[in-house]
Amino acid sequence: MKLHMMKFTALLSGVLGVSSLCAAPVQAQSATPAPDNGTFDVEQLFAGTCGFCHSDGGRTAGKGPQLMNSPRDDDFLHNRIKNGKSGAMPAFGGAFTDAQIDQIIKYIRALKPREG
Ligand code: HEC
Incomplete structure (x- = not known):
């Protein structure tokens, strides 16, 4: 039973990991490019x-x-x-x-x- 729970937790965090990966590009797209980041030389x-x-x-x-x-x-x-x-x-x-x-x-x- 204990082992079973650990598997379930691993599975759950795996799913969460994937879903947060999917959300990242959407966030990047909606972010407006910084007009003057100091790195633009x-x-x-x-x-x-x-x-x-x-x-x-x-x-x-x-x-x-x-x-x-x-x-x-x-x-x-x-x-x-x-x-x-x-x-x-x-x-x-x-x-x-x-x-x-x-x-x-x-x-x-x-x-x-x-x-x-
Ligand atoms: C492969 C060669 C080439 C590269 C690389 C290039 N240019 Fe040019 N550029 C030209 C040519 C040729 C013209 C003239 C175009 C014309 O006949 O109106 C020109 C015209 C210009 C003009 C208009 C100037 C005028 O009085 O007509 C600007 C501004 C300019 N370039 C900026 C840049 C910038 C900034 C970069 C880099 C991000 C760049 N160029 C890269 C070849 C190049």
């Missing part, structure tokens, strides 16, 4: 992800145009980063949230020529 991200085409952190032209002192407005930059341009630039809308794209634009607007 734009400068590093830019160098790694964009620097291949936008040279020197966006300061000079490469395969893509120079971004520093861009005459384009924020909406244009946002749209270009989010949707890319066919045959020219990949779309990053799947990689970054709108808030993160806005942070990238802030980074672009703050670009200055390197000293020295």
Whole structure:
């Protein structure tokens, strides 16, 4: 009888374990992405992800145009980063949230020529 109870408890906790696993993704989906978690380092991200085409952190032209002192407005930059341009630039809308794209634009607007 005692053994039987232990089996039952094990079974029950097994079931509970499974059901809480199932609940986790639902929770993750309804959570809104944090707009500024401290781990989103734009400068590093830019160098790694964009620097291949936008040279020197966006300061000079490469395969893509120079971004520093861009005459384009924020909406244009946002749209270009989010949707890319066919045959020219990949779309990053799947990689970054709108808030993160806005942070990238802030980074672009703050670009200055390197000293020295
Ligand atoms: C494979 C090369 C490539 C990569 C990688 C790339 N870009 Fe571009 N980007 C381009 C090209 C080419 C254009 C010009 C598109 C056009 O003809 O309008 C461009 C245009 C832009 C523009 C608009 C500038 C303007 O004045 O038209 C922005 C902003 C931009 N890129 C940001 C980024 C950011 C941010 C990243 C990284 C997350 C990135 N790009 C990654 C090639 C690239």
